[in-house]
């Protein structure tokens with residue numbers, strides 16, 4: 001009989017789904033998150049184990065037809081290498097006499113699932129435990145010391161994708177606290193916080209990041225440098241959001257419902273967090289989604305320049321760093337080393353698509369909604 | 371109704387500073403400028419006046435939302451200063467724009483729970499929410515508890531605002547133009563609801579309006595406000611029959627027909643500019659517009675309050 005009322009959230013969700021690119025972006029992000037969350041399991045190798053006999057091996061071909069052209073269970077041929085005629089580098093050849101069928105749930109390098117459960121089961125592989133066995137599977141090829149790039153890309157992806165949200169969580173918290181105080185209370189605090197943001201914003205971004213990152217001693221444990229990068233990025237990043245939030249709070253505190261809350265005796269903290277903050281939610285969601293690509297790129301630039309995540313720990317930016325180490329021949333002879341860069345581009349685009357869609361969906365003046 | 375005074379306001383002043391740039395002071399808006407009155411238990415009064423004369427500012431100062439620049443407010447003999455938590459549970463605030471007064475992302479249940487949580491209500495919350503929704507006739511209750519403000523009509527929104535104001539069983543309610551933003555068709559319902567609540571709970575009410583035709587609904591006395599001051603106070607029938615202040619007379623003359631349906635709102639009358647609250651006219655603030663103006667007195671000296679007949683007070687030199 002009566003139509004079920006539609007909440008604000010449902011309306012936003014409806015409009016978001018209508019946005020094709022945004023939905024695509026959302027799905028890509030969800031997929032990347034899943035891939036990186038289960039990275040150690042999906043990856044056939046550990047990110048740090050070296051197979052020096054297979055340095056700079058190109059991506060391994062997966063075969064579905066045997067030598068005689070008959071359909072078969074997917075397999076790889078054994079890999080053997082030789083000096084190329086000019087003797088500068090290794091060339092790899094498939095040895096069609098050695099057939100290694102692809103197996104699922106095979107035992108391999110040990111790891112901890114979700115950094116907790118110790119196990120050595122990997123989603124797929126050839127099942128060869130000997131690092132020198134010709135039966136290897138390198139979906140994205142290998143690097144200069146024979147580490148599997150596919151495994152490194154997945155495991156490094158966790159770093160690249162988690163730095164954004166973590167840094168964002170911290171900088172949003174700072175922005176909410178300082179922007180909220182600034183806009184709600186005004187006066188002296190407002191002045192002080194605004195000047196502080198101006199000082200922060202007047203620092204040139206990248207040079208400052210480099211300077212800060214360069215202070216980090218080289219021997220730092222990877223986890224610590226990861227956390228420090230997060231801190232640096234978030235401390236530099238909260239100013240703009242805090243400014244916008246201040247403006248929103250300035251308007252919101254004058255709203256009748258804020259006065260009503262005050263009249264019923266709500267504390268300032270309650271008014272700020274329970275009555276006013278939810279009104280800024282759509283702005284926060286959009287600014288978060290649109291902020292993540294910047295942070296992913298910032299991490300990538302830092303790591304690319306060698307100041308962020310350092311070997312053997314890895315991230316997409318750090319993986320690209322290999323180009324700076326050695327000669328440009330890397331790029332011409334080993335184009336597969338660029339694959340992690342492709343992941344950066346895809347992730348950044350996906351977040352941008354999603355941010356745009358969310359902005360349209362949460363825009364109260366959007367016409368397509370009703 | 372007993373004769374005990376619930377709310378006592380003395381020489382209340384609320385001024386807003388106008389700022390220009392960071393340092394400059396452009397002046398002071400004297401929105402409320404010397405208001406005194408007593409409100410008894412269970413008494414309802416109406417405050418009428420043109421737009422911008424300081425009615426809402428007076429209401430908010432009495433509610434403890436603005437700090438008075440000067441003067442005192444006593445509630446049940448206790449001054450309003452410092453921590454006002456004791457006061458919050460005893461007052462209700464009904465605002466002009468019901469949609470703006472309701473937090474848009476909270477549903478009816480959340481909105482009504484807030485005052486209970488904040489004031490640490492001891493009894494059964496669900497029970498109280500149900501009672502108050504029934505009292506304001508948002509029934510059947512089940513149909514409303516999980517709705518959001520934007521899913522309610524204007525009249526229903528105002529009922530919800532009234533429910534929120536009533537939920538802690540206050541002694542005193544301030545209703546600031548509670549019907550001026552509603553459709554004419556629902557105004558009467560809301561006013562009747564307020565009148566019913568006022569008599570069944572023996573509430574003291576300050577009803578603010580710029581529409582004289584609605585004051586008869588439930589108020590006993592009318593205060594006429596002009597430029598931050600209350601210039602005439604009298605029982606309703608007395609004021610309508612025998613207005614003393616030239617401003618009040620002009621107001622009533624401008625109502626051609628006593629039928630409330632045809633009543634003119636006060637915005638158009640009387641002729642002349644509403645006074646500036648930053649630089650109010652010297653002497654009597656109404657003197658630039660007053661037909662009975664006494665030169666040399668009215669433009670020099672501010673008239674004090676005179677009481678020509680018992681219970682009928684007026685700030686005008688004609689009654690000296």
Ligand SMILES: Nc1ncnc2c1ncn2[C@@H]1O[C@H](COP(=O)(O)OP(=O)(O)OP(=O)(O)O)[C@@H](O)[C@H]1O
Nearest residue numbers: 386399401420421422423424425426427428580647
């Ligand atoms: N927070 C504030 N800061 C500065 N000036 C204010 C503030 N609030 C109100 N004023 C000024 O005080 C005067 C009185 O405003 P108020 O809202 O009390 O009038 P009102 O009688 O309620 O009018 P209306 O009928 O339009 O609601 C106006 O001139 C207004 O501009």
Ligand code: SF4
Nearest residue numbers: 654657660668686687
């Ligand atoms: S005091 Fe004088 S100017 Fe003011 S209303 Fe009375 S007669 Fe008019």
Ligand SMILES: [Mg+2]
Nearest residue numbers: 425426427546
């Ligand atoms: Mg008002």
